[in-house]
Amino acid sequence: MRVGIIDIGSNSVLLLIAEQAGSGWRVLADQARITRLGEGFGNARLLQPQAIGRTLDAVRAYLEVCDTMQVAYRIAFATAVVREARNPEALLEPLRALAPDMRVRVLSEAEEAELSFLSVARDPLFRQAGTLAVVDVGGGSVEVGIGRESLEWSRSFPEGALRLRERFGENPDAVRAHLKTALTPLSAAPPVQSVVSIGGTGVNLAMLAGEHSVFNPQLVHGATLTHAQLGALTERLFALDESQRRALPGIEPDRAPILPLGALILQAVLEALQHTALRVSVRGARYGVLERLERFIG
Numbered sequence: 001m002r003v004g005i006i007d008i009g010s011n012s013v014l015l016l017i018a019e020q021a022g023s024g025w026r027v028l029a030d031q032a033r034i035t036r037l038g039e040g041f042g043n044a045r046l047l048q049p050q051a052i053g054r055t056l057d058a059v060r061a062y063l064e065v066c067d068t069m070q071v072a073y074r075i076a077f078a079t080a081v082v083r084e085a086r087n088p089e090a091l092l093e094p095l096r097a098l099a100p101d102m103r104v105r106v107l108s109e110a111e112e113a114e115l116s117f118l119s120v121a122r123d124p125l126f127r128q129a130g131t132l133a134v135v136d137v138g139g140g141s142v143e144v145g146i147g148r149e150s151l152e153w154s155r156s157f158p159e160g161a162l163r164l165r166e167r168f169g170e171n172p173d174a175v176r177a178h179l180k181t182a183l184t185p186l187s188a189a190p191p192v193q194s195v196v197s198i199g200g201t202g203v204n205l206a207m208l209a210g211e212h213s214v215f216n217p218q219l220v221h222g223a224t225l226t227h228a229q230l231g232a233l234t235e236r237l238f239a240l241d242e243s244q245r246r247a248l249p250g251i252e253p254d255r256a257p258i259l260p261l262g263a264l265i266l267q268a269v270l271e272a273l274q275h276t277a278l279r280v281s282v283r284g285a286r287y288g289v290l291e292r293l294e295r296f297i298g
Contacts, residue, residue: 002028003073003293004066006059007286008091010038010081011139011162011258012200013058016286017069025290028069030217030282032200033058034254037091038081038140038162045086052091056098063099074102075289075296080141080160082106103296107285109143112136113154115288117145120196120281122291125222129279130193135269136284137161137201137262142183144269146190155185161201161258161265172238172264179268186272195270195278197225200255201262202280205233207250215250217282226277227270234263 007014017029035054037047059076066074076095082088083106096104107115116136120126136143139162145154159182168174206212206220209229237245237260245256270278289296 001073002069002071003075003290003297004062004069004071005286005289006062006074006076007284008037008055008059008076008078008082009138010041010079010141010160011036011255013037013055013062014284014286015062015065017066017071018290029065031062031065032252033061034252036139036162036254038160039166041081041085041140041163042166045084047081047085047087047090049090052094055091056094059095060098063102073297074099076102076104077285077289077296078106079112079285080138080156080158083108084140084158105296109156110154112285113143113145113156114151115285115292116143116198117147117151117154117288118291119198119283119285119287121147121149123281123283123287126194126196126279126281129196131190133189133192133195133273133275135195135197135266135278137197137199137265139163139258142265142269144186144189146192153190155189157182159183159265161261164261164265165258170238172234172260175261175264176268179265180271183268183272186269189273192273192275195273195275196281197266197278198281198284200252201259201266202278203282204251204255204259205230205263205266206280208233208248211250213249220280221282223280224277225266225280227267227275230263230267230270234260234267237263
């Protein structure tokens with residue numbers, strides 16, 4: 001059985017195609033496109049027509065990939081920006097029309113945290129890492145989930161990288177001060193042995209730190225980034241204008257506007273959890289869906 005899972009985030013849309021292999025899954029495709037669905041969302045909490053159009057174009061292209069690869073089940077889920085929107089049907093109605101047989105749902109904060117956590121906790125690379133704090137830096141929100149084999153504690157913060165950029169622009173001092181207050185609830189989190197970042201922010205920062213010019217998941221999956229490295233990367237990125245960031249080898253050019261904001265978020269989370277380093281995973285909530293598939297296709 002093959003499944004295609006489309007993750008519609010506030011900044012990017014991702015596709016995972018996997019097929020059953022014994023008791024596990026074999027990944028056949030893992031793709032990402034930046035569509036900035038949360039652009040212009042603001043205090044009005046309205047999805048904007050152009051952002052919706054870009055996102056639907058990405059989903060349409062992914063559905064063609066699913067057809068080509070003969071996927072049996074197609075699943076799409078949306079996260080923070082759609083969850084909070086006053087006009088979610090502006091996206092969801094045409095999304096359902098693209099593929100009437102596709103399962104479409106908007107994840108709750110708890111579901112998003114659980115799926116993100118499972119994507120790391122069920123990864124053999126991190127099974128011996130003790131109690132994990134899994135940090136998902138999105139465009140609209142930041143999820144932190146803590147546990148060992150299952151999620152035991154979680155919090156969601158409306159402090160994603162795209163949202164911070166739209167609010168504070170290129171002002172790292174203002175962002176740092178804001179995050180120090182906004183992430184205060186993490187001081188009550190259970191103690192953890194390891195912090196793991198999922199999502200494009202950690203992956204792109206690991207590419208920069210490792211000076212990798214061509215993306216290869218094996219180069220960055222499991223890589224370590226220290227607080228000091230994140231600080232140096234943040235300074236380097238803020239010293240460049242957007243066109244210079246886009247030209248950096250190894251990163252997604254369309255992530256250039258928000259990458260330094262994502263780095264600030266990861267630094268702030270490490271400080272709140274009182275850790276000096278994190279590891280990077282190329283996985284995300286879409287991999288967690290494989291662990292809870294019956295919930296989506298049952």
